[in-house]
Amino acid sequence: MRAIRVASAALLGVAALSLSAPAAHAARGSDITSFGFGVTPSAVAPGGQVILRVDGCHRRTTVSSGVFDAVSIPRGQSSATVTVDADARPGTVYEVTFQCGDESGRTDLTIIGVHPTRHPGHHPTRGSHAGAGGTVAGFDLSEIGLGAALVAGTLGVAWHWARRRPEDGSHS
Known part of the structure; x- marks a missing residue:
């Protein structure tokens, strides 16, 4: 018993x-799809590059956003690299849409401020910015x-x- x-x-x-x-x-608020997708890094400075990743889509994937030109990831490939528009406004969050056949999934891309150019021999006075603002994974x-x-x-x-x-x- x-x-x-x-x-x-x-x-x-x-x-x-x-x-x-x-x-x-x-x-x-995540989209649920039969395929995986993501943007790395999820925060980038204007003019920076991001990697668009897709997993499990057995068709051509179209990725679009208001902060970069639409890109197509051919069938059989899993990623593409794009350059974010140089005039993107820091602090703005842009939606990135992944379209695989009839399904679509969305994620966010945050534009961060531009850091000053470092010169050889110049040591920053403050530590590096790390972490995700109170979130864990x-x-x-x-x-x-x-x-x-x-x-x-x-x-x-x-x-x-x-x-x-x-x-x-x-x-x-």
């Missing part, structure tokens, strides 16, 4: 976790906290069910 309770608690935990993952993904702290709370709650319920004594006083 105890094994049934433990198994039930474990299954409940797995079900809760699997049902919360799609909701967290949808909350981020695309998740913000509220999503991580919500996920941790769901996991903790599920484990607590599973522990409670596993420790419950039978009502009739019999031991299994």
